[in-house]
Amino acid sequence: MGLDLRVGRGDVKDPAYWSGSGDNRDAYYEWEAKLTREFVGVTWGLSYIDTDLSQSECASWYGYGDLCTATVVGSVSKTF
Numbered sequence: 001m002g003l004d005l006r007v008g009r010g011d012v013k014d015p016a017y018w019s020g021s022g023d024n025r026d027a028y029y030e031w032e033a034k035l036t037r038e039f040v041g042v043t044w045g046l047s048y049i050d051t052d053l054s055q056s057e058c059a060s061w062y063g064y065g066d067l068c069t070a071t072v073v074g075s076v077s078k079t080f
């Protein structure tokens with residue numbers, strides 16, 4: 001059983017993320033917590049990924065707001 005933790009910071013150096021109230025910022029944080037387990041010769045993973053961007057800040061940069069909301073991702077990998 002394994003646990004991977006990751007934190008990252010995205011910085012675009014210009015005001016790019018605009019909130020619904022008109023406030024802006026040029027950076028955001030994102031993080032991931034991933035549980036892994038080896039079973040039948042492959043590594044199975046389950047990740048929780050999120051950012052600190054609001055939906056309006058996300059929509060101002062990416063064009064839609066649900067890209068930056070929390071999500072769960074499953075994975076399967078095999079090393080040869």
